[in-house]
Amino acid sequence: MKLEKFEKSLILSREALGNAILLKDNNLIALNYNTIAANFDQLGEYEKALFYYKKSLIYASRTNNLNLKNWLYNNLGNIYCFDKKEYSKGIYYYRKSLRYSTKIADSSAIFLTKFNIAWAYFDVHKFELGLPYLKYINLFQEKHSDSSTIVILNMLNGMYESYKNNDKKATFYFENAIKLGQNDVDKTDLSYAHEEYSSFLFKIKKYKRAYENLHAYNEITNELKREERLKKLNVIGINLEIDEYKREIDHIKTEYKTNHQLLLEKQSKNRLISIAIIFALLLIIVFSYLYFQNSQLKQKNKLREIESKIQENIITASINGQEIERKRIASFLHDNISALLSSASLHLTVFSSKNDTNSEEITKTKSILIQTHYKIRDLSHQLLPSLLARFGLFYALNDLCESHSNSSLEFNYSTNVNDETRYNEEFEMKMYFIISELLNNIIKHSKATKAKVSIKQIDSHLHILIKDNGIGFEIKNYRTIEGFGLNQIKARVNTMEGKFRIISKPNEGTSIKIIAPIEYKS
Structure with missing residues (x-):
């Protein structure tokens, strides 16, 4: 992570997290969630960073690691203040951090946290609230400042003197x-x-x-x-x-x-040709016989097959259209609307600076633009998860299971495939949304407390098992149960030339098996 190889860092930290969970070591689990969060923080994925920092905080609260608690609260404060611009939340977390750095008597951590609090207050022009913290960091700046903090410290002093109208000192x-x-x-x-x-x-x-x-x-x-x-x-x-x-x-x-x-083919070529000719003649005789005996039955089956195929193609075309539209809308929101909102916010900032005004209407407008920017980014990520596009299917599914897990339902994820493995982009999207829909079914309908997602690559096929310990249902009735969407998923797997099977009984849980031929990158 320090070398800015964030993708590699995510791979290693996820492996370490898996081992920490097996060891049931809360301190190691918290440390690894913190590392995952820090990687997302560096990648600019602040919502993901917040999610994993808070996960880390849950496990850190079960330990006596005061240093980790201190840094987690400080990192949360940084995101809320300087990335999300939610200063009240950011200062709340900074105060939590200050409480722990005081407990462990870490003067360097105390100095850094008070430095951040002063900066946060000054950013929202609450100079009198930030003044006690500024006085403290001025008092101890020789002991704890580095080249970066000394620049910002002079800037903060300049901002305060400007507020007090001491133009000479501010200059x-x-x-x-x-x-x-x-x-x-x-x-x-x-x-x-x-x-x-x-x-x-x-x-x-x-x-x-x-x-x-x-x-x-x-x-x-x-x-x-x-x-x-x-x-x-x-x-x-x-x-x-x-x-x-x-x-x-x-x-x-x-x-x-x-x-x-x-070389092998040359050695057995003549023998294979002879066997192939005999075998072909036998096949012709057998198929001719079957054709004449079962022509009417075949015609009926063919009609049913065509009808089923047409229905499957209609379903698949509809879903494919939805996914293409998802991708197009997500790209449009991220590349166009989000950029326009950022540009509008920047123009308002420059206008306020040039006209020496901090009117309530402009401040509220800037706040609305920032909130809209984050909501559009979140919507873009919901339509097309950033992990799926950036890191691939297996990272996205791992993250999906983790984010769906809670105190009442735990999703366990396992695979024999390397997390860095990538397939055709459309294939990854299809498999992600199929599995996502099945997990949503478990959450909505199964009343399960545990569920398992297992993926194996055998030859050129993905073998997927999704199993829960919920209430189950009668297989013969699943076509009539609204909201399941299992027919659509089955149709989609069939058009991929895959296999789809459901095993379920009332009060005995449900297992769904999918075998899908892998579509590799061209």
Whole structure:
């Protein structure tokens, strides 16, 4: 994770989590959930990060690991304050963190938490509430500050002096923050200093210098975005090289197997030809006899088969259309609407800065835009889960089982397939939504307390078993039970040339077995 190899980190942390659960070690379970959450935090998946931080907190509460509790509350505060902009919740979690860092007498953790609280209060212009924390970090800054915190500390002092209308002191602190920030490798803190200094200069009507600092802020922000894009391009390049090596190795293996098979075929070619001819003649005789004896029966069965096939194709086409539409809408929401909302929020921020105004209407509008942005992102992820697109079927199913598990119903997930295995994108979507629908049936109808999802790859087929200990039902009646959708799922599996089987009795639970031929990437 420190090397920014977040996908690899997620793989290892999930493996470690599985072992920790087997050991029933609450401390190890909490630590691994914390690592998973931190990876999602770095990937910008803040809702996922929140989910796993809170999972970690559940297990951490069963231990005496005060250090972990302290950092979990601090991380939750960071997400709520600086990512979701829900400052009241963020400060609540920071205060929880402060309680634990005080218990363990960790002066460095106390300093960092009070630093975050001061920053959070100042971000919402509650300067008097943040002042006690600012005084504390000013008092102990020589002992605990690093190059990053000292830049932000000068910026916070500048913001407070600006609030008190001490223009000379405010100018000194802002310019000191910018001077120190220019020597720091990470220019993020420098960009914050330029932005706040620009707001202060607008306030005292020094518009030229305000514009210069706003321009510097935009330049640094664009540079940071370019660096982020370059990182992503490097990751893509590395993945392409790995894929190329894999293709070469597969080609060598295939070439070896082909040569070996040709040698064997030459040795038995004549014998096989003779057997094939005799066998073909026998088949012709047998099938001719069966054809003339059962022609009428075959015609009736064929008509029924065609009707069933047409019905299955209609169902499959309808579901495929829904999935394509899901993907299109999710992409449109994420790439267009979300971007437009972010742009509108940015324009409002710049307008407020330029016109030196903090009207209630603009503040509420910005808040509404931010809330709408997060709701649209959540809707996009519901339509097409980000884990499915980014990490593949097995990660998405593992996460689906974990997120559906609760105190009254536990989903156990197991597979013999490597989590990094990827198939054809459409095939992964089909299998994900089929399994998701079956899990929803368990939640809605089964009244089960335990359920199991088991996936095995045998040759070129996926063998899927979904089993629960619920109330079960009569197999002959399932077609008439509304809400199950089992006929649609069966039709879909049939069009994939797979197999679908239900085993159930009243009060004995339900088992559903699916065998689906794998569609690999072209």
